[in-house]
Amino acid sequence: MIYTMTILDNVLDIANNFNISSNDRYIAYKLFEYCDEIEKMTLTEFLDKINISTSQFKKFYQNLNCNNYNALKKNITLWCQIRLEQLTTRCNWQNIIKTSNILINLTNYKSVEEFLDIKIIDDICYQIKKCNRVILYGSESMVSLTHDFQIDMRLLGKLVVRSSLNEDKAIFPNTDDFTCFFSLTGRIVNVLGESTRINITNSINKKLLITQNNSIITADYILRLNMKNEYYETYYIVLFYLDVIKTRYYYLYYKKECDK
Incomplete structure (x- = not known):
């Protein structure tokens, strides 16, 4: 093929x-x-x-x-x-609900409401809406999952960029940026040099952390994967959360603007 x-x-x-x-x-x-x-x-x-x-x-x-x-x-x-x-055809909230009822079986969550916390998702979408750009940090295996998310969010009017973890190529966030960390344990920040790590993790802009359970990174919003197994199932849940954010953003902001 x-x-x-x-x-x-x-x-x-x-x-x-x-x-x-x-x-x-x-x-x-x-x-x-x-x-x-x-x-x-x-x-x-x-x-x-x-x-x-x-x-x-x-x-x-x-x-x-x-x-x-x-x-x-x-x-x-x-x-x-x-x-x-x-x-616009694929952004279907009913499909999100159906998918959440399936994927919850890969996690330790007890209820769909806990697994799919709409308030947190809406808060994240609000921060994305008002920020200048979204900056992604994480290991290559994790951030490579965001390719389609980057394209789709750009077409919904929001720029999402990926940062390198190399000292001389890392993107430093401005106060009006929204940063997203993909790190199961938080150890990914140890890859950065001390000054770069401080500039990125201690910046005053809002931050989202997508992690397994606990992490050494402090963030304003946290999406916990809470996986039963930390293997390829992790990627399914990360992709699902990205799809949830994109779909919710579409309904809250893009579709409302188009319907005016």
Whole structure:
């Protein structure tokens, strides 16, 4: 079977790859950030906005098999439209409830209400709504699960970016950012150097922690996986919580705006 990726997937993969040139990663990051606006931008307007030369940008989009800027933005716009149509169809709260009744069996939670705490989810969505961007921190195996979440949230109007844990490539949060840590035990912060760890974990912005049970990270909101087995089942629950946040955000904010 042949699997194909959309240009949105390719751009995001480049933006999330901290092992390639910082220039390519920056261009990809900006393309992803403006993916829903690029249709209305001329080449000059876009280059002025991201402060990149024509030659640098041309080399980048040719590597994406686009012959020119118009082909690039047409392709990106098309897949944004397709993905958004799929997203609005898939954001179904009744399906979330049905799924929670199945997945709870992988956890130690006693009730669905405890497993799926709507108040916490709504509070998280509120913080996402009012923040400038969401920054993700965690091991590669955990944050790699957020790929679809990043794309879907961007199309719902919110930028979600992934940070490296390397000292020289980590993203430091601003006060208007919302940070999310993926760490089963909290030990992931020990990968960071002391100054970087302090800047990220002690920043005054709001924080979400997705963890197994207890953690050394202090956060404003905590989603506890509370797993019976800490193996591949963990990924199911993490993906489920991401889907819950996305779907709830869609109903609370995006759909309400569209219905006005």
